[in-house]
Amino acid sequence: MDAGGSNCRCRITKPDGTVIGTGAGGQANARIGLDRLYAELVLVTDQAIGEAGLSEAQVTQIHAGIGLAGISRPGIREGLGGFAFPFASVAYESDAYIANLGANGGGEGAILIIGTGSIGHIRLASGTFTIGGYGFPISDEGSGAALGLSAMRHALRALDGRTRKTPLSTAVTERFDHDTARAIAWMAEASPRDYGIFAPLVMDYAEADDEIARSIVEDAALHIERFIETIFARGAPRCVLVGGLAPRMKPWLRSRTVERLSEPLGDPLDGALALARETSLSG
Structure with a gap:
């Protein structure tokens, strides 16, 4: 799932990458509050699960990766632990993190997101870090x-x-x-x-x-x-x-x-799926 400042999207694939279900909803970031956020995430996952035609038993085998805008806000990560998804595992990162994973095929590189807000995200062998993205109106230049x-x-x-x-x-x-x-x-x-x-x-x-x-x-x-x-x-x-x-x-x-910019190798949902796979393999 890609839960951002303007909309929320979900994609379910088989292990071989075949897309079997999708979902889409409205604003779904940390700013709207945990209760509304959880309701929006459930809405889009239910859409995707329904489109995929999965049984309750199959749903329990899902490994989920969720990129969430505003996840660094105080108390958000702790609050996410209370979300009751019926999946085998759920991994949370920022929306910038999954966008970077998708755009650079999981390798080293950076993205600059220019949407409702703006933030740079860099992924190197030595670690990941962000530039900007402190929140509107203090930050989000060019957005x-x-x-x-x-x-x-x-x-x-x-x-x-x-x-x-x-x-x-x-x-x-x-x-x-x-x-x-x-x-x-x-x-x-x-x-x-x-x-x-x-x-x-x-x-x-x-x-x-x-x-x-x-x-x-x-x-x-x-x-x-x-x-x-x-x-x-x-x-x-x-x-x-x-x-x-x-x-x-x-x-x-x-x-x-x-001329210095590169074309994306994938989208944020590809990054969320990569995050889900990493979690399933490490678990």
Whole structure:
């Protein structure tokens, strides 16, 4: 399973790799709380088990690997021990860990995830470690949430008259009937995922040459390039750009940066399956 800030996905395979069941759900990270997280994980696993047509006895033979966004938050790993899955084994790691396993085929390498949030993950023979990923809004530079936050800031300044309006600012404030009070009320409850919903809008207007949208995206591209430079400086032999926003951000990077990037060898669910296999063999 890949449990992230925007969605949760599950894949069941036979030992030979044949896919027999899949499941998909909504937000499933540590930020939403253990009860909601457990309910979402059960939902997607039940979908996949139902599609696979497994019996109760077969379910008890499953070895599960779960990549969870926010697993490093205090108390989360301890809380995961209370999840009552009927499987033979369950191994938990971060969503970045399984994404790296999948993208680099289980070998040494790094990934830079650009999705709702952003984080670099490096896997070397000497160990694994992350760069960034401290949580929104402190971190997550170059991410969808960061693009959305910048768009909101510009839109509110435009409503105040502190900066000129652009098609982007008008499109954002239109969501709130151009009412500052409504926008502020929304921001008081908004999650990173909520801000990330504005990211495609920012990209659309940047590609249409909206001046403010371009400046937001160009700034995000600089953060992404700095991430990549740091990843290679820390000893990674290869780096893969992954995440939902990655395809749209890639054209905004300098060609010399893009030339250093590698293509993924697999996806995060391939990494989760590799984690499950490692656990089954070690057990």
